[in-house]
Amino acid sequence: GAGVSQTPSNKVTEKGKYVELRCDPISGHTALYWYRQSLGQGPEFLIYFQGTGAADDSGLPNDRFFAVRPEGSVSTLKIQRTERGDSAVYLCASSIGQGGGQFFGPGTRLTVL
Amino acid sequence: SQKIEQNSEALNIQEGKTATLTCNYTNYSPAYLQWYRQDPGRGPVFLLLIRENEKEKRKERLKVTFDTTLKQSLFHITASQPADSATYLCAPVGAGSYQLTFGKGTKLSVIP
Numbered sequence A: 001g002a003g004v005s006q007t008p009s010n011k012v013t014e015k016g017k018y019v020e021l022r023c024d025p026i027s028g029h030t031a032l033y034w035y036r037q038s039l040g041q042g043p044e045f046l047i048y049f050q051g052t053g054a055a056d057d058s059g060l061p062n063d064r065f066f067a068v069r070p071e072g073s074v075s076t077l078k079i080q081r082t083e084r085g086d087s088a089v090y091l092c093a094s095s096i097g098q099g100g101g102q103f104f105g106p107g108t109r110l111t112v113l
Numbered sequence B: 001s002q003k004i005e006q007n008s009e010a011l012n013i014q015e016g017k018t019a020t021l022t023c024n025y026t027n028y029s030p031a032y033l034q035w036y037r038q039d040p041g042r043g044p045v046f047l048l049l050i051r052e053n054e055k056e057k058r059k060e061r062l063k064v065t066f067d068t069t070l071k072q073s074l075f076h077i078t079a080s081q082p083a084d085s086a087t088y089l090c091a092p093v094g095a096g097s098y099q100l101t102f103g104k105g106t107k108l109s110v111i112p
Helices: none
Strands: A005-007 A010-013 A017-023 A031-037 A044-050 A053-056 A063-070 A075-079 A089-093 A108-112 B003-006 B010-015 B019-026 B030-038 B045-051 B057-059 B063-069 B072-077 B086-096 B104-110
Touching: A010 A017, A017 A089, A017 A108, A031 A075, A031 B057, A044 A063, A044 A075, A075 A089, A089 B072, B003 B086, B019 B030, B019 B086, B019 B104, B030 B063, B030 B072, B045 B057, B045 B063, B072 B086
Parallel strands: A010 A108, B010 B104
Antiparallel strands: A005 A017, A017 A075, A031 A044, A031 A089, A044 A053, A063 A075, A089 A108, B003 B019, B019 B072, B030 B045, B030 B086, B057 B063, B063 B072, B086 B104
């Protein structure tokens, strides 16, 4: 595709449920990033992949959050036992390498009731 | 701790004027700084990157300056248009780093 795509665009779930958010990066981009954005704030870094491996997961808030990128392309962010505080827009970005501009997807708006 | 401040949450400007947005950072020594534009309901869009050894960078009507002594970057939009209305985010990046740490952003409104 022409840009980064994310599915679903919106996800409403109940407290305690498990959710998966998907990101399709730009073809050929080896670096992939997940961010979380709350209303009125800038995006907050969660995790960075270089290829298939998570090079830096220091931004994940706790062990309920996990992300994978098994084939070095599509990535899935997984959240277990969701809490109301997890409600936010989850953004995915990709880049050719590190150190340059990042290309963001439209985000997935997660609402935990 | 590292801190990024963008001059104001909202800036209103008349069409045709130059908009100037400020990004100040503390407890940082960024190797470069990026600016992004974000429209409501969309992800940020990369605009410009300026390195620590560059004083100024231009792209069409956009100009960015980077003063490592003042720990400040200025973002200018000349001949502003209503279509420039958006939130603008700055992100200083440390050497060897890849994660972006954003300020809260400045919401620019260009009034016709």
